[in-house]
């Protein structure tokens with residue numbers, strides 16, 4: 581696993597819960613699902629599960645908080661791994677199952693077919709099939725665990741970050757409170773404001789994290805490993821339009837190396853669109869960035 585993905589995941593893990601706070605969860609009642617009341621014997625231990633979807637056997641792993649209370653509705657975070665990977669690696673690399681990130685969340689790590697998510701030209705399944713898998717997975721999670729249906733989030737890295745955006749751009753995205761792709765490869769969303777993206781509602785909270793020196797998903801877009809990618813600034817502009825954002829501000833830190841852009845969008849919601857750019861985040865500088873980025877977040 582590329583170290584870049586590791587740090588991006590940490591940032592995603594730490595930001596995802598905060599992302600929803602101002603824009604989504606204030607005044608929103610917890611919506612408990614039918615899985616509330618079911619006993620689970622291994623809280624705090626990651627368990628592996630199968631699910632039939634579109635005639636295919638799909639898999640995912642689940643990590644319940646060690647203090648899991650069967651009658652308390654928990655937020656759910658789906659974490660989508662990068663290409664040539666699996667959910668268990670994503671879990672270990674990002675440390676998202678550690679209690680400092682998810683003491684009060686149900687973490688779920690789905691597995692792509694052949695180690696990849698739809699949208700890349702090397703993917704083995706269609707976008708429709710992977711979106712159906714997400715729908716089927718959420719249905720299963722609601723029936724099995726005590727889920728707060730108003731607090732379902734998605735984060736992911738690289739190919740998985742791109743797929744998080746594919747979800748956000750689809751009708752399936754309406755089931756989520758917020759999205760936090762990290763170093764996403766936006767193959768399916770490279771066609772303007774509406775060309776490849778039809779969000780289920782507006783505004784839809786999105787937070788993106790990207791390294792200025794990302795050597796595989798270029799900040800300035802172009803030909804990526806699995807297709808053509810938009811420049812990140814262009815792509816952010818599309819989301820600003822989709823979310824009817826009116827103003828934005830940039831907060832620089834670490835001698836101008838880290839840039840946090842915060843948009844104010846429809847209805848005056850501040851932070852419903854956010855972006856973290858770490859200029860020197862790339863292969864050669866990752867250790868420096870570990871310090872800079874983590875210090876910037878915590």
Ligand SMILES: *[C@@H]1O[C@H](CO)[C@@H](O)[C@H](O)[C@H]1NC(C)=O
Pocket residue numbers: 701702803804805806807808
């Ligand atoms: C995938 O897209 C990239 C970028 O356009 C291209 O270089 C590569 O040859 C494509 N691969 C396949 C299998 O189509």
